[in-house]
Amino acid sequence: MADTNTTNRLPLDKGLWLITVGLAAWIIPGAGHFLIRERKRGMILFAVITTLFAMGLFVGSIGVVDWVSGRIWFYAQILYSPAVGLIGNITKGGGYPVYGRPCDVGQIYTCIAGLLNLLCVLSAVYMAYCGRGEMIGHEQEQDNA
Amino acid sequence: MLDGGFILAAFTAPIEIGTTPSSMLWMFPLLAAIALVYKATKMRVLFTKKYLLESLLLFLSVSGFMIMAIIVLNLLSWLVTS
Numbered sequence: 577m578a579d580t581n582t583t584n585r586l587p588l589d590k591g592l593w594l595i596t597v598g599l600a601a602w603i604i605p606g607a608g609h610f611l612i613r614e615r616k617r618g619m620i621l622f623a624v625i626t627t628l629f630a631m632g633l634f635v636g637s638i639g640v641v642d643w644v645s646g647r648i649w650f651y652a653q654i655l656y657s658p659a660v661g662l663i664g665n666i667t668k669g670g671g672y673p674v675y676g677r678p679c680d681v682g683q684i685y686t687c688i689a690g691l692l693n694l695l696c697v698l699s700a701v702y703m704a705y706c707g708r709g710e711m712i713g714h715e716q717e718q719d720n721a
Numbered sequence: 722m723l724d725g726g727f728i729l730a731a732f733t734a735p736i737e738i739g740t741t742p743s744s745m746l747w748m749f750p751l752l753a754a755i756a757l758v759y760k761a762t763k764m765r766v767l768f769t770k771k772y773l774l775e776s777l778l779l780f781l782s783v784s785g786f787m788i789m790a791i792i793v794l795n796l797l798s799w800l801v802t803s
Binding site for chain 2: 616617620621624625627628631633634635636637638639672674676677678679681682684685688689692695696699
């Protein structure tokens with residue numbers, strides 16, 4: 577099992593650990609919490625944020641991810657995961673046009689999913705910094721005892 | 722029969738949503754997701770029942786505020802245009 581106790585780490589180790597947690601949380605929503613042994617929290621975050629992003633793509637099609645004509649939206653969408661860049665690469669040719677209300681709803685859903693994932697990245701890094709996973713692990717053990 | 726290609730194809734064309742007042746209902750899944758994620762990051766220890774209850778309360782309060790904002794804006798619009 578990974579050592580999540582950050583209090584006894586060297587500053588460089590701790591920094592690398594926080595970067596690892598942050599990157600994991602960005603690449604796969606909820607993975608940062610999973611790494612610090614907040615598994616239940618990580619699974620909830622993954623399920624909710626991924627469902628929200630998938631709903632946005634379903635409503636507006638993958639055309640809502642457009643880094644050519646919707647660059648500002650794209651900056652928020654890519655916070656969901658770097659994999660959004662692959663979708664942007666598919667749609668950059670303009671082969672998936674979307675207009676009107678479906679475009680609005682799809683863009684809002686995907687952008688909010690990205691911004692919520694930013695909140696999760698910050699939460700996971702902060703919890704890793706405070707050693708929260710370790711602390712809650714002890715609390716759960718005490719509850720079970 | 723459903724297969725992977727059929728599911729992927731569903732993401733390549735937008736669905737039909739009219740520009741009607743009922744399209745505002747699309748805000749509720751968004752509010753539910755925001756409430757669930759916010760409470761998941763905010764609560765110190767996640768107890769399922771407490772987590773669901775607090776998420777529901779947040780969802781209801783934000784939804785109530787949004788509905789009130791819609792009513793007030795509609796009233797203002799009616800007063801200005803009448």
